[in-house]
Amino acid sequence: MEIIRLILKDVCRFTHLDIQFAPTAKHASNVTVLVGNNGAGKTTLLKSLATSLSWVIARIRVVKGSGNHLANEDIRNGALIAEIKIAVVDGARTNPDHGIEEGAHCWALARAKLGRKSAVQSALGDATSLADKYRLRLNNDDKASLPLIAYYPVERSVLEIPLKIKTKHTFDQLDGYDNSLNRGVDFRRFFEWFREREDSENESGVSDTVLAEVSKKHGTNSLIWIELSRMKASSRDRQLTAVRSAIAAFMPGFTNLRVQRKPRLHMAIDKDGVTLNVAQLSQGEKSMMALVGDIARRLAMMNQSLDNPLHGDGIVLIDEVDLHLHPKWQRSLIRQLSETFPNCQFVLTTHSPLVISDAKDVLVYVLNDGELHEHNGLYGLDANQVLLEVMDTDIRNSDVQKRLNALLERLQDGDLETAQKLFAELAEELPDGHIELAKAALLLRKLELRRA
Structure with a gap:
């Protein structure tokens, strides 16, 4: 699934906004980045996308499901009606040179001020028909892949990992949509899912604890350790493997994410060979692990039949993608997103010049006072040039x-x-x-x- 186009009319500060998303004829990347001062409208744009896409999720799950609506406060001051129009294709588009192509699904949401009668109505027929396509695929194959649709707002937070699981959850494909557009990183659900998958993996194979005990007693060159290692590798859970590999790709030196039960229940990860409780990681490390882990977990749940679940398709919206991240990680962030999740379309906002100057073919828009301007040729520029030319900010005091x-x-x-x-x-x-x-x-x- 890919978003082709979004049109906003009298939504928040936008009188009229018409925006296309990568990939386009000039930008082969699957990444669109929005930059601008605080209050420029970046978050409004992401929320409008999430509001529109919520109707597809709702109607995949329930035939007549309801998504999110425009609120009265979303209507621009002085206007009577706000409207969002979106165009989406099922799969990748065939001709990115055109704004709207044949076969695109287009729907609209409208909202009139309280006490006013609207001449414009929401038109959600295409959202229903798109959802029906996925429902039909699930009817024919209960393991058919579903597109990821997720929004990670700036308020996303990494909660402490719960030590007790109060409610037993089932994790099927449709559960990949749970809170995907309204909560951001759901670390509690991530932990529950990870623990359940790992318990199942250990039951059908060899646990890390057993392998460690054999290594201590017989050494890693012994025949018994080699055979147990082979058995463990063959019994690896595909979904857990996808999550672990995604985290390792984004966080060099971090390996072997797992649940440990001693001295108390916690999540552990090895950092440069040293085992740490995830709670001991820095805020930036926890934020990166939670974000990447959540995307990978949802893809793994929704693409169970794929050899590599990370190659599932979908749409991911991330507000202030550089939040809490060290500049070194900011610089490689877009490249890692595209390489690790190659079939996902990303729409990002950022205040960091490092994020947008180190990736080729990225479509960059500058938002300023409700106006949108495309900005090309940023690859290879140093941070100072981006600050001056794109973000209109002095490079020093x-x-x-x-x-x-x-x-x-x-x-x-x-x-x-x-x-x-x-x-x-x-x-x-x-x-x-x-x-x-x-x-x-x-x-x-x-x-x-x-x-x-």
């Missing part, structure tokens, strides 16, 4: 930049005395090795030599 500019102007004019004074003042305040001050020092030395 404005007062320091002003004084550095004045210093360079005096050097260019040949005003040695003033330049020396400005340089001395900045040298007292700025740290050793400041690159702009080092450049100015070279120019100042040249000017002094010419004067001499």
Whole structure:
């Protein structure tokens, strides 16, 4: 499933917005990124997509299910009616050069102000027909793949892992849609699912505990350890393997995510060979593990017949994708998303220049005061260029930049005395090795030599 186009009319701050999503003829990537100042409308756009897509999920699960509606506060100030229109294709589009192609499913949601009569009505027939396609596939094959549809808002949080499971859940394909558009990372459900799958895996194979005991007693070169290792590998749960491999791809050095029961029930992971309780990880590490793990878990549940469940298709919306992440992880984030989940379409928002400057063919839009502008050619730019050209932000403290500019102007004019004074003042305040001050020092030395 892919979103082709979204149109907003009088929704929040948007009077009229018409946006297409990657892949397009110019952007082969499956990633669309939205940047802009706080209040520019990035979250409104993601929520509008999630609201529209909720009707497909609702009607896959129940024939006449109801999704989310536009709220009265979603109507732009001064307007009487708000409307969202969306165009979606089942699978990948055949001709990304066109805005709407033959066979696309298009539906609309409308909302009038309280006490007003609307001439525009919601039209959800295509959402129903698209959902019917998936229901028919499930009727013919109860393990037929379903598309992932998930929204991770900025309020997503990583809860502490529960030590007790109060309610027994079943985890079938449709459960992959549980809270997928209204809660973000559901770590409690993730833990319950992981524990159940791992218990089943251990029952049908060899547990890590047994393997560790044999290793301690007989060594890893013994025939019994080698045979037990082979048996364990053959009994690996495909869905758990998908989740573990996804986390390992995004978090180098992290391996062997598992549930441990001693000294108390907890989730453990090995970091550079050291076993840690997941609760001991940093906020950024927990956020990354929870986000990637949740996407992988849902794909694994909804694509049980695939050799690699991570190759299932779907739509993933992530608000402020760089939240809590170290710059090193921000830089590789889009590439990792595309490589690990190659058939998912991503729509992301970010405030980080590193996220959008290190991936090819990404479609980037800049939102500013309710207007949308496509911005191309960002691959390979350094963070400072992105800050200046795309995010309209100074690359350093404005007062320091002003004084550095004045210093360079005096050097260019040949005003040695003033330049020396400005340089001395900045040298007292700025740290050793400041690159702009080092450049100015070279120019100042040249000017002094010419004067001499």
